[in-house]
Amino acid sequence: MKLDRPSPAILLLVGLAAVSSTMSGRAEQALSSSTKLVSQHRVAAAPGVVEPNSKEREISAQIVGVIKEFKVDENDEVTAGQVIAVIDNAEQSARVASAQAQLALRQAELDRILHGARAEELREAEAALSEADAGLKYARRDYERRQPLAKRGVSPQAMLDQAKANLDASEARRTVAAQRLAQLQTGARSEDVDAARARLRLADAELASAKAIFDKTFIRSPVAGTVLRRTHEVGETVTNVPPTTVAIVGDLRGLKVRAEVDETDIGKVTPDQRVEVVSDAYPGRKFQGRVSWVSSRMGSKIVQTGRPGDRIDTKVLQVLVDLDDEAKLPVGLRVDAYLFGELVAAKPSR
The missing domain is CATH 2.40.50.100 (RNA polymerase II/Efflux pump adaptor protein, barrel-sandwich hybrid domain)
Known part of the structure; x- marks a missing residue:
């Protein structure tokens, strides 16, 4: 029996399928040989101390x-x-009370100067002037009456001298009373107002000072x-x-670890790096965290572990690690912080 030959179209499809299968196999082999495995491992260890969220x-x-x-x-x-x-603060409280009273006194003095004399003060000053006038009038008549008596020798010279002294004193009292009344009638001078205001400001400052000391x-x-x-x-x-x-x-709402990275390991530290914290006080437990701050200056070692091989003369770089919220550790606890880095390796071919 004679068999029909395959058509050219079918032969073409079969050839394309074979080529595609060969290329797919080679691509899978190439992808398999280039695939990498990424894992994390400890790249550095640093001793540290637990701190509150903010410094103590x-x-x-x-x-x-x-x-x-x-x-x-x-x-x-x-x-x-x-x-x-x-x-x-009993003494400081008394000083505040005294300063408050002094301020009230200075305020009252300024108000009196600004508002002028009250009617009662004016009447009192007028009465004092009238009294001084009456006393001066009497002293003048007494002096004038004794003058001729002293000339005739009827009255001793001492009595005349006393009358003259009384006259001078009466004139002085009358002058003072007149000035007092004039001052009340004309009001305070500008320099008196300025002086009163200065005394008020001083009293206010003294009160503020007393309150500041009391607040301390x-x-x-x-x-x-x-x-x-x-x-x-x-x-x-x-x-x-x-x-x-x-x-x-x-602030214990968040804990940190202040770790000291040896100078030989500072190139392995990066911000947001994963950190694992352990402590002899919590055997078998590991606390997770992230690097939140890296110092820009080398410094001397502060954390002392007490281990025999611990070097104290080396330079270190301080690093702050934010611990996860689940970490509940006492402040001041000495810990070991392990910094993790990525390890990249080729995946073996099948």
């Missing part, structure tokens, strides 16, 4: 005194500006956080030279 703040006294009261205990949460302790008797926390430690107790004396630390406050 030492809250100190600003004046000399005796602690009267503590408003907080250790582990209490505080807000920024909250009073944590009070220094005995209240020791406040400059930041929100947790009272990590109270370093003094009620009844103990504190001073501002040098400043006496009363309490230590830190």
Whole structure:
């Protein structure tokens, strides 16, 4: 039986399929040989210390005194500006009261000068002038009456001298009374007003100073956080030279590790790098974090691990690591921080 030959179209399709299969196999082989495996491994280790989210703040006294009261205990949460302790302030309180009274007095003096004399003061001044006029009139008549008596020898010279002295004194009293009345009628001079205003400003400044000193008797926390430690107790004396630390406050809402990377490993540190933190106090546990800050300056080693091979003369680079929220560690705990980097390797061919 005679078989029909395949048509040219079918032969073409079969050839294309064979070529496509060959090229696909070669491409898969090339892709398989070029595929890389990426993994992370420890690239550096650094000793460190656990810190609060913000640096520990030492809250100190600003004046000399005796602690009267503590408003907080250790582990209490505080807000920024909250009073944590009070220094005995009876003397400072009295100074504020005195300064307030002085300010009120100076204000009253200025008001009297600006508003002029009251009707009662004018009537009092007019009465004083009338009294001085009457006294002067009597003293003049007495002096004039004794003059001829003294010339004739009927009255001693001493009596005449006394009459003259009384006349001079009466004239002086009349002059003072007249000036007082004139001053009340014409009002204060501009220089008197300026002087009164200057005294008022001085009293106001003294009150502000007294209040500022009084406010320093209240020791406040400059930041929100947790009272990590109270370093003094009620009844103990504190001073501002040098400043006496009363309490230590830190923000524990987030923890950091301040790690010290050896100078030989600083090229392996990058921001946002993955970090694993371990501590002898928590065997078998690993705490995760990320590099949030890298210092731009080398420094001396501060963290001492106490290990026999620990070098203390090496230069280090400080790095801050933000720990995950799940990490609950005490502030000041010594830890080891392991920095992770990527390891790239070729995937073996099939």
